[in-house]
Amino acid sequence: MIDKPALRARLRAVRDGAARDRPMRVPPAFTDRLTAGTVVAGYAPFGSEADPAPLLAAAADAGCRLALPHVTRRDRPMRFLAWRCGDDLSEGLYRLRQPDADAPEVVPDIILTPLLGFDADGHRLGQGAGFYDRAFARLPFAWRVGVAWSVQQVDHCPADPWDVPLHAIVTESDWIVP
Ligand SMILES: Nc1nc2c(c(=O)[nH]1)N(C=O)[C@@H](CNc1ccc(C(=O)N[C@@H](CCC(=O)O)C(=O)O)cc1)CN2
Numbered sequence: 001m002i003d004k005p006a007l008r009a010r011l012r013a014v015r016d017g018a019a020r021d022r023p024m025r026v027p028p029a030f031t032d033r034l035t036a037g038t039v040v041a042g043y044a045p046f047g048s049e050a051d052p053a054p055l056l057a058a059a060a061d062a063g064c065r066l067a068l069p070h071v072t073r074r075d076r077p078m079r080f081l082a083w084r085c086g087d088d089l090s091e092g093l094y095r096l097r098q099p100d101a102d103a104p105e106v107v108p109d110i111i112l113t114p115l116l117g118f119d120a121d122g123h124r125l126g127q128g129a130g131f132y133d134r135a136f137a138r139l140p141f142a143w144r145v146g147v148a149w150s151v152q153q154v155d156h157c158p159a160d161p162w163d164v165p166l167h168a169i170v171t172e173s174d175w176i177v178p
């Protein structure tokens with residue numbers, strides 16, 4: 001079976017080569033979950049990552065509070081910090097665009113998760129630093145929604161004991177519920 005590093009390398013190339021010309025879908029199954037005050041965490045995309053902006057805009061329209069991940073070091077937990085559409089971001093670790101470190105920390109109800117790869121069972125492959133794995137372990141009641149281009153789907157993502165599966169995946173064309 002292909003291992004995670006090899007699959008990661010292959011999927012980085014697939015993602016870089018994808019026709020990234022369509023916005024992510026905003027499925028009714030997603031908007032149905034949005035109520036005023038719900039905390040929705042997104043991310044500021046880098047490289048060829050799918051952009052969760054349409055989902056975040058729908059959340060803001062529904063009166064949700066938004067958040068973005070904030071990391072400082074690989075061995076420190078990722079925090080979710082409050083953010084509003086249009087707020088400034090500053091460059092941090094790995095040149096990520098993040099809210100300022102002193103923005104209030106929030107507990108997300110919905111975590112829009114950047115993916116390198118995923119399968120129909122909701123298993124996913126991320127950057128490999130374990131930031132999202134550790135956040136999912138800490139926040140077991142959050143709704144975990146992966147965001148990806150449809151070409152990032154694979155038949156089988158190798159799962160380790162710590163991997164927490166996604167509840168759903170949104171792409172430019174589909175809403176996949178394992
Ligand atoms: N947009 C976005 N924000 C995010 C993540 C993410 O995957 N995407 N994260 C998810 O964990 C966290 C940051 N984690 C990261 C962990 C490792 C690398 C990394 O190894 N970067 C490589 C370049 C990889 C590439 O080109 O695709 C590097 O800097 O060498 C980047 C981010 C929090 N914020």
Ligand SMILES: Nc1ncnc2c1ncn2[C@@H]1O[C@H](COP(=O)(O)OP(=O)(O)OP(=O)(O)O)[C@@H](O)[C@H]1O
Nearest residue numbers: 004125126127128129130131132133134137160162
């Ligand atoms: N709950 C956890 N507590 C502590 N370490 C963890 C936990 N979950 C995962 N890790 C560590 O994170 C590392 C990366 O895991 P993995 O290869 O599955 O990354 P990934 O899922 O692709 O990355 P990410 O979660 O950042 O998107 C592993 O070395 C693993 O030991």
